[in-house]
Amino acid sequence: MSVSASIKEKTLTIQISGTLNGQLQKKVREAYKNKNDINQYIIDLGQTTYADSAGLGLLLAMYGFVKGRNDKAQFKIINSKGGVREILLMSKFEKFFKVD
Numbered sequence: 028m029s030v031s032a033s034i035k036e037k038t039l040t041i042q043i044s045g046t047l048n049g050q051l052q053k054k055v056r057e058a059y060k061n062k063n064d065i066n067q068y069i070i071d072l073g074q075t076t077y078a079d080s081a082g083l084g085l086l087l088a089m090y091g092f093v094k095g096r097n098d099k100a101q102f103k104i105i106n107s108k109g110g111v112r113e114i115l116l117m118s119k120f121e122k123f124f125k126v127d
Contacts, residue, residue: 032058038067044074047111049081059089066100068093073106078114090123103127 028045041058043051059068070086072078086104093102103125107115115126 030054030058034062034065037064038069039065040069040071042071042074045076047072047075047078047082047085049079049085051082052085055085055089059092066097068100068102070102070104071106072104072111073108075107075111076109078111083114083118083120086120087123101125 028043028048028051030041030043030051032039032041034040039059039062041055043055068089070089090102093100102123104115104120105127107126112126115121120126
């Protein structure tokens with residue numbers, strides 16, 4: 028499990044590898060909090076192999092934080108696949124943000 032983040036042209040990309048669960052809470056929060064002038068938040072799940080309910084809650088908490096700071100900011104998930112994509116769609120996350 029790992030989390031990496033990069034900023035380019037007011038876009039913050041957070042890549043999560045391995046399992047998305049509650050154990051990543053601190054690392055994920057550090058990746059997106061205290062970042063200024065961000066207009067787009069991209070969560071790259073291309074290397075994520077599994078997500079549990081705590082991991083899904085973490086995504087929702089991040090979305091809430093982003094929209095609380097800047098309701099015009101874009102928030103999307105990219106590269107979701109397999110079981111991770113299925114659970115995102117079953118949970119109807121696409122109602123809140125874009126899921127690719």
